[in-house]
Amino acid sequence: xERLFITQEIGSLQRPLWRQRLGAGLDKATIASAMLWGExxxxxxxxxxxxxxxxxxxxxxxxxxxxxxxRLIEISAIYAIRMFEVAGLDRVFNGEQPRTEMYDxxxxxxxxxxxxxxxxxxxxNYFRKGIAESRVSIMDAGKSFFAGEFGFVRRNTERIAKxxxxxxxxxxxxxxxxxxxxxxxxxxxxxxxxxxxxxxxxVLDFASDVLNPxxxxxxxxxxxxxxxxxxxxxxNEGESGLFTEAINASFKGVPAGVEKAVHxxxxxxxxxxxxxxxxxxxSYLIEFTNHASPTNFKPEQVDAGxxxxxxxxxxxxxxxxxxxxxxxxxxxxxxxxxxxxxxxLYAAKILGDPALVQVNPDCGLRTRRWNVAFAKLCxxxxxxxxxxxxxxx
Amino acid sequence: MGRKSGAKxxxxxxxxxxxxxxxxxxxxxxxxxxxxxxxxxxxxxxDGNASESDFEAAIRRDSEELLxxxxxxxxxxSGQLDWLDLFRPIARSLRGFAARPSSGEDAVxxxxxxxxxxxxxxxxxxxxxxxxxxxxxxxxxxxSDRPAVIFLPAPYSFSRMVENSFYGTTEELAMDxxxxxxxxxxxxxxxxxxxxxLLDHLVGYEQSRKGFSAPDWYSxxxxxAKSAGMRTxxxxxxxxxxxxxxxxxxxxxxxxxxDAIFDSDAKIDTSKDLLIGAVDGARVGVETAKSIExxxxxxxxxxxxxxxxxxxxxxxxxDVPFETALQKVMALSKVRGA
Numbered sequence: 001x002e003r004l005f006i007t008q009e010i011g012s013l014q015r016p017l018w019r020q021r022l023g024a025g026l027d028k029a030t031i032a033s034a035m036l037w038g039e040x041x042x043x044x045x046x047x048x049x050x051x052x053x054x055x056x057x058x059x060x061x062x063x064x065x066x067x068x069x070x071r072l073i074e075i076s077a078i079y080a081i082r083m084f085e086v087a088g089l090d091r092v093f094n095g096e097q098p099r100t101e102m103y104d105x106x107x108x109x110x111x112x113x114x115x116x117x118x119x120x121x122x123x124x125n126y127f128r129k130g131i132a133e134s135r136v137s138i139m140d141a142g143k144s145f146f147a148g149e150f151g152f153v154r155r156n157t158e159r160i161a162k163x164x165x166x167x168x169x170x171x172x173x174x175x176x177x178x179x180x181x182x183x184x185x186x187x188x189x190x191x192x193x194x195x196x197x198x199x200x201x202x203v204l205d206f207a208s209d210v211l212n213p214x215x216x217x218x219x220x221x222x223x224x225x226x227x228x229x230x231x232x233x234x235x236n237e238g239e240s241g242l243f244t245e246a247i248n249a250s251f252k253g254v255p256a257g258v259e260k261a262v263h264x265x266x267x268x269x270x271x272x273x274x275x276x277x278x279x280x281x282x283s284y285l286i287e288f289t290n291h292a293s294p295t296n297f298k299p300e301q302v303d304a305g306x307x308x309x310x311x312x313x314x315x316x317x318x319x320x321x322x323x324x325x326x327x328x329x330x331x332x333x334x335x336x337x338x339x340x341x342x343x344x345l346y347a348a349k350i351l352g353d354p355a356l357v358q359v360n361p362d363c364g365l366r367t368r369r370w371n372v373a374f375a376k377l378c379x380x381x382x383x384x385x386x387x388x389x390x391x392x393x
Numbered sequence: 394m395g396r397k398s399g400a401k402x403x404x405x406x407x408x409x410x411x412x413x414x415x416x417x418x419x420x421x422x423x424x425x426x427x428x429x430x431x432x433x434x435x436x437x438x439x440d441g442n443a444s445e446s447d448f449e450a451a452i453r454r455d456s457e458e459l460l461x462x463x464x465x466x467x468x469x470x471s472g473q474l475d476w477l478d479l480f481r482p483i484a485r486s487l488r489g490f491a492a493r494p495s496s497g498e499d500a501v502x503x504x505x506x507x508x509x510x511x512x513x514x515x516x517x518x519x520x521x522x523x524x525x526x527x528x529x530x531x532x533x534x535x536x537s538d539r540p541a542v543i544f545l546p547a548p549y550s551f552s553r554m555v556e557n558s559f560y561g562t563t564e565e566l567a568m569d570x571x572x573x574x575x576x577x578x579x580x581x582x583x584x585x586x587x588x589x590x591l592l593d594h595l596v597g598y599e600q601s602r603k604g605f606s607a608p609d610w611y612s613x614x615x616x617x618a619k620s621a622g623m624r625t626x627x628x629x630x631x632x633x634x635x636x637x638x639x640x641x642x643x644x645x646x647x648x649x650x651x652d653a654i655f656d657s658d659a660k661i662d663t664s665k666d667l668l669i670g671a672v673d674g675a676r677v678g679v680e681t682a683k684s685i686e687x688x689x690x691x692x693x694x695x696x697x698x699x700x701x702x703x704x705x706x707x708x709x710x711x712d713v714p715f716e717t718a719l720q721k722v723m724a725l726s727k728v729r730g731a
Contacts, residue, residue: 020440116677117714118429122504122513123477124439126432129714131677174511176677235509237602266506266513290503330504369441 004393005344005359005384006090008323010263010285011164011229012102012364013083013095013373018049018058019076031058037370041082045075073098074152081157083374088381091162091225094153096364102229103127103174106166109142110210116176125367131176132202137209143217150218162225163218164263168206168246169239170232177202200242207249216253225259226251227285231363234267240275248280259283261323265363266290269309277316284313285323287362289343290330310350322351325362326383327376332368334375340383345390354391359384416730417701418467420542422628422650422670423592423709424479425472426718428455449475455715456535462722467703468542468588468624471535472710478507478514479546479592480555486529487573489559491518502556508598508631510675510712519557523569530577537585544709545574547593547627548614549607554595564610571617578620588624590650590668591615594708596640597632597652607640615644626650626668630708634692635659652707653688661696669693670707672721677713679720682727689731704728 018026018034031050038046048071050056057064057072064072080095099105104127107113113130120126146163153161180198211228218226228250233243251260260280264272265287286309313320324347326340340359348354359380365373387393427435431451437443456471463469476482484490484502491502502516534543546554552567560566574589581589599605619625628650629637635657641649642663650668651661661667671688672680680688689704704725710718 014440017440020442117716118427118432119511119712119714120427120432121511124435126436127511178677232511235506235511266504292503 007359008091010364012366013080087377091160102166109139112136132179164227167228167230168211169243171206172202173232203246207246211250219254219258227261229263231265234271237271240272244275244279273312283321287325289328323358323360327361329363337382341386344387417703419725420468420705421470422705425710426715428715469539482533484517487525489521489523491520517555525573528580531580540587542588547591550595567614571614574618575620591627612644619645633657638663654707666699666701668703672706674706674708674710675712
């Protein structure tokens with residue numbers, strides 16, 4: 001039986017400094033930082049980056065081969081895995097080190113999508129929005145990529161590997177649906193809900209022909225948990241039924257033993273009800289801490305509307321586990337373990353069963369530098385341990 | 394009443410072009426998107442691998458390109474590209490807002506979804522009385538050598554989209570905010586600004602959710618923001634035009650911005666000038682001057698209004714890539730009226 005308040009990350013982690021600066025020429029301080037982090041996290045592969053012979057990948061003068069570049073990506077993934085392990089997380093992945101960004105990495109493997117250009121999301125977060133020019137479906141190369149990525153993490157950790165994929169509703173919502181809109185206009189549906197029909201068609205194609213093959217591939221390769229990321233879930237009120245249908249279609253055929261997880265963030269979650277009660281997901285990893293008071297992180301000061309979503313899960317008797325976001329990923333402020341503990345116990349009280357509570361940051365930690373991300377994760381696992389002590393887990 | 398109605402307006406617009414009435418020109422209606430090159434510099438800046446001046450230079454290049462495509466516009470705009478959202482520069486500069494100094498960035502509140510988009514803003518935390526000395530807003534926009542427009546949240550949207558721990562009522566908050574806007578006008582004039590466009594996104598959003606009911610102070614708050622020497626208007630993206638013009642009609646504002654793409658059966662009836670939002674900032678397809686003029690005609694042929702109108706996007710050009718935004722701006726610059 002899984003222990004109480006299992007800890008996990010959501011997905012992304014910033015690229016380590018040495019990888020960010022790779023193209024710009026690395027100075028000694030950056031290489032030293034790579035070695036320090038490597039030592040701190042126990043990454044034995046750090047010797048491949050720099051060594052006393054001066055033959056490390058980061059010490060080269062000339063252009064690296066593709067094979068060497070690929071190895072650097074693998075090593076940065078190992079750094080991410082080790083960071084999660086040393087911080088004490090129960091479930092880990094690769095910090096999305098081989099990926100570009102949550103929409104683009106998947107879009108690159110979708111037939112029918114072409115990149116339109118770059119759009120801003122928040123602060124320095126941008127994404128390359130695509131245009132659906134024909135029906136969307138996943139490429140074989142996409143399935144291979146996800147299988148390879150998962151296999152790599154499994155080979156490099158004893159912890160539970162939790163792969164994540166951007167969900168069908170979000171992929172459709174963040175794409176220009178030109179093909180689907182034209183298709184509806186051809187059917188003379190214009191003026192009678194054509195836009196809604198186009199969206200529905202696109203969302204369900206992403207679910208059945210992009211996500212489902214990828215999810216099944218991962219489940220078939222032994223994934224114990226697969227997470228679908230749906231930051232756009234509650235963007236359009238009135239589409240919670242479509243959202244639920246899409247998640248169910250994405251998980252169709254996945255064996256019962258595989259935990260079907262969904263990540264939600266920065267939305268009014270209550271608008272997903274009551275339709276969400278029909279969703280097959282076993283767990284929901286949700287952002288909560290963003291709404292906390294900036295100066296005093298007490299659970300009582302968290303916006304009541306935010307925690308209302310937890311009450312809805314209980315009200316609808318869903319019995320899903322809730323990954324409570326206890327770390328704000330848009331602030332350098334390090335939450336104390338005591339605050340994390342309080343939040344976990346507060347969520348457990350609302351849900352009425354501590355066994356239903358999992359623990360995670362609000363969202364991916366790509367927004368924070370490594371030292372901040374690491375400190376936050378350490379605080380999170382310490383807080384979970386304190387909560388276990390109080391809950392008797 | 395001085396109003397022109399129905400087909401007469403179209404005629405008036407055409408006839409009036411030479412006399413300086415009818416079509417008044419184009420303007421943008423919100424913050425514009427940034428180029429891929431600027432996005433790259435922005436990420437490098439965030440990660441500590443580029444300087445603030447590198448980021449500023451990138452923004453400046455995009456702004457200049459955007460401006461260079463606005464020939465013939467009634468009011469030019471640099472796109473306010475350095476504004477990370479519509480609220481933060483206001484919360485950072487005016488008095489009365491809490492800061493989050495330990496966060497490592499200019500964070501002032503929770504990250505919140507911007508309506509039905511994949512963009513987010515920091516919800517400002519109002520912790521004291523909102524006020525200004527007059528120069529704060531002028532400090533957060535660039536100098537303009539052409540008559541320019543500044544985009545600001547409208548008092549209603551502003552009062553409902555911030556977190557307030559100071560004011561007893563949203564009315565008091567809205568009034569103080571609108572007074573601060575008006576007080577900023579003289580120094581904005583000094584920097585070349587001749588138009589204030591108040592963006593009231595929340596009205597359309599609420600209309601589509603559970604219905605919008607204007608508080609009794611609504612038009613007074615708009616009137617408070619009316620600034621001497623500035624054309625001042627309010628714009629309603631994604632709103633039913635026929636149902637919103639009446640909100641601002643009693644105010645002392647000069648013009649009302651409507652979403653001409655949004656389906657509406659209700660009649661537009663106002664004594665004021667219109668800003669006709671006829672370019673879609675959320676779709677990647679680029680309109681032509683001809684198609685924009687056709688959209689204008691659809692509005693003017695059945696509206697009762699002053700007969701004078703601007704044209705622009707229905708909403709900000711932020712949800713399309715920079716290159717697409719530029720093409721849409723170019724199309725607007727070619728519009729000669731209905």
